[in-house]
Amino acid sequence: MMSDDMGRLLYEDAQLRIIARSGSTAVLLMGEVDVTNSPALERTLRSAWHGGEPLTVDTGALTFVDLSGLRVLVMPAVPPGRRWIRLVNVTPFQRRLMGLMGWHHEARAQPLV
DSSP: OOEETTEEEEEEOSSEEEEEETTSSEEEEEEEEOTTTHHHHHHHHHHHOOSSSOEEEEEEEEEEEOHHHHHHHHGGGOSTTOOOEEEESOOHHHHHHHHHHTOTTTTTOBOOO
């Protein structure tokens, strides 16, 4: 896989790039997530997480996410005591979609710090 100054490329298709941030347990999602690539997103996130602390997932560069993609991002963030994803840099559209689904509190989506 390729590397650049943003980090290491974990996955890429015509719509989505997933980049592991250098020197951290964080990944950056860029592009669009829908039913065609949400299974690959889930596989890639699971392989990027090494246990222990939750994997930080920056969704700020996503230009589109459908319900299948949002489910991949939110469901691992929901079960108390078993959270393995922490969402950061969540866009207003993503927050609105989470709210419509009743997932806004459970996901604990946080601003990027």
